[in-house]
Amino acid sequence: MTVRPIRLFGDPVLRTRAGEVVDFDGKLRTLVRELWDTMEKRGGAGLAAPQLGVGARAFTYHCDGQAGHLINPSLWLADERTQDGMEGCLSIPELDRKCRRYRNVVARGWNMHGEPVEVSGSDLLARCLQHETDHLNGVLFLDRLDERSRETALSEIRAASWFGGTEPVIEQDPHSLFR
Helix, strand or coil: CCCCCCCCCCCHHHHCCCECCCCCCHHHHHHHHHHHHHHHHHCCCEEEHHHHCCCECEEEEEECCEEEEEEEEEEEECCCCEEEEEEEECCEEEEEEEEEEECEEEEEEECCCCCEEEEEEEHHHHHHHHHHHHHHCCCCHHHHCCHHHHHHHHHHHHHCCCCCCCCCCCCCCCCHHHC
């Protein structure tokens, strides 16, 4: 089991669009295992590669009775219905907010072996798929909040013991195929 540190709010990698994965090889399988192990250890519903400091379009998920991973995902709306629900993020510890998301989505991508995958999700799984896809685009759930909720959340983050102090360290991407 390999559990890696999770990048926290303020780290520029979380605001950078991740690059397409082009090689479906052992390095990618290692990344997926690291994502999975870290997500499970930290109790998350999902985890995206940028949260480990890797600029690759890959994430794992384990929520609402479904589990897996997606590489180079694209998201499609099954309909226009929305839902409001509590949302948090492993990169923003101890902060949950009500966030509006689409209720039904379909995510299409590939597994770590390069085989096509399609995941249909409603409610919590739909929320998770949208949240993790957002991470791959440099978007945090805070960006989806209304202005007042976002300002309150940012104030709480600035006051949090885990925030600030030193500049975030950006390590060299160990997975060069993701550049």
